[in-house]
Amino acid sequence: xKKYYYLISIQYLGYRFHGWQKQPDVxxxxxxxxxxxxxxxxxxxxxxxxxxxxxxMVSAESxxxxxxxxxxxxxxxxxxxxxxxxxxxxxxxxxxKEVDAKFNIINNPKVKEYLYLFAFGQKCHPFCAPxxxxxxxxxxxxxxxxxxxxxxxxxYFKSYCxxxxxxxxxxxxxxxxxxxxxxxxxxxFFPKTSYLLRVKGKGFMRNQIRLMMGTLIDLGKGKxxxxxxxxxxxxxxxxxxxxxxxxxxxxxxxxxxx
Numbered sequence: 001x002k003k004y005y006y007l008i009s010i011q012y013l014g015y016r017f018h019g020w021q022k023q024p025d026v027x028x029x030x031x032x033x034x035x036x037x038x039x040x041x042x043x044x045x046x047x048x049x050x051x052x053x054x055x056x057m058v059s060a061e062s063x064x065x066x067x068x069x070x071x072x073x074x075x076x077x078x079x080x081x082x083x084x085x086x087x088x089x090x091x092x093x094x095x096x097k098e099v100d101a102k103f104n105i106i107n108n109p110k111v112k113e114y115l116y117l118f119a120f121g122q123k124c125h126p127f128c129a130p131x132x133x134x135x136x137x138x139x140x141x142x143x144x145x146x147x148x149x150x151x152x153x154x155x156y157f158k159s160y161c162x163x164x165x166x167x168x169x170x171x172x173x174x175x176x177x178x179x180x181x182x183x184x185x186x187x188x189f190f191p192k193t194s195y196l197l198r199v200k201g202k203g204f205m206r207n208q209i210r211l212m213m214g215t216l217i218d219l220g221k222g223k224x225x226x227x228x229x230x231x232x233x234x235x236x237x238x239x240x241x242x243x244x245x246x247x248x249x250x251x252x253x254x255x256x257x258x
Contacts, residue, residue: 005099006067006076007257008083013090014059015130015248021053029054029091033065036086040079045070051105051255052112055207059131060252061115062094066105073098109258111175112204115251116197116213117182120220125189132185132194133249139220141195144179147219147229148197151177151212155233159241160215162207172208176200179216198253207244214243 010033018026022034030050037046047068054060073079076096083093119128120135128134151174158170182194197213215232218224232239 001070003101004069004072005101005103006069006073006096007064007099007103007105008067008096009062009064009094010060011062011092011094012060013130014054014057016090017056019054019056019058020050020063032088032091036083037067040082040086041069049105051110054252055247055250057247058250058252059248062254063252064105064255064257066099066103067096109202111200111202111256111258113176113198113200113253113256114204114209115184115253116199116209116245117185117194117249117251118197118213118217118245119191119194122191124191127187127189128191130248131251132190133246135217135220137221139217140222141179141220143226144216144220147216147226148177148179150226150229150233151199156235156237157205157208157233159232159237159239160208160211161205162211162244164205168205170205172201172203172205174199174201177212209250210245210247211241211243213245213249215241217245218243 012029017029020029022028022030034048037048048065050065080093080096087093117131118133118135120137120139124132124134154171154173156170157172158164161168161170177199179195179197182196184196197216199209215224215229219229228239231237232241
């Protein structure tokens with residue numbers, strides 16, 4: 001049977017979901033997407049495959065999945081409208097386009113950009129909790145900005161992988177890593193000043209961004225030095241970074257397919 005292939009971009013608030021991947025007895029994003037597709041496709045055969053799995057409570061400004069069908073979609077705009085009408089209110093489809101059989105959402109080269117949103121120094125409004133991490137201690141932001149730049153380039157990131165094995169690929173290339181003031185997300189209940197860690201690269205390991213953010217928080221608190229970060233990025237390092245920053249501050253901002 002002939003197959004038809006579609007790339008769908010979506011955004012979601014991950015706060016009430018147990019991540020993307022389907023799991024027994026819990027509500028996940030993939031489960032809700034497939035339930036909605038099964039309803040609007042009226043039981044027709046389909047398969048959906050994501051470009052990667054976000055963890056529990058992680059959100060996405062622009063994620064993507066590939067939809068495999070055995071009948072073509074006649075009107076893409078009408079399909080997108082119907083899909084959005086039936087999705088939960090914290091998931092939204094942004095666009096849909098047809099791709100050919102050569103496209104593979106997992107193996108196709110891509111660059112991912114993540115943001116980590118945080119504030120510090122005072123208790124924030126509870127409404128901030130779904131997308132912003134609050135650090136109650138004071139932080140040295142200037143030092144953290146210097147620390148973020150140390151992650152840029154090609155380094156050995158085994159210290160920044162959750163439960164690493166001896167056969168993992170830990171040499172990774174970070175195309176961009178910067179800590180900047182937040183001007184992207186605003187709300188009347190946000191603190192006056194908040195910050196973003198922006199990280200861009202071709203591949204990330206489990207909890208890598210959150211371990212990098214946790215390391216920068218410890219740097220800002222004075223628990224680590226810039227030299228500690230430099231040592232942690234060497235192949236012969238015995239330095240293990242173990243503070244995983246909370247998941248709710250992490251946002252998958254964009255995926256660029258090459």
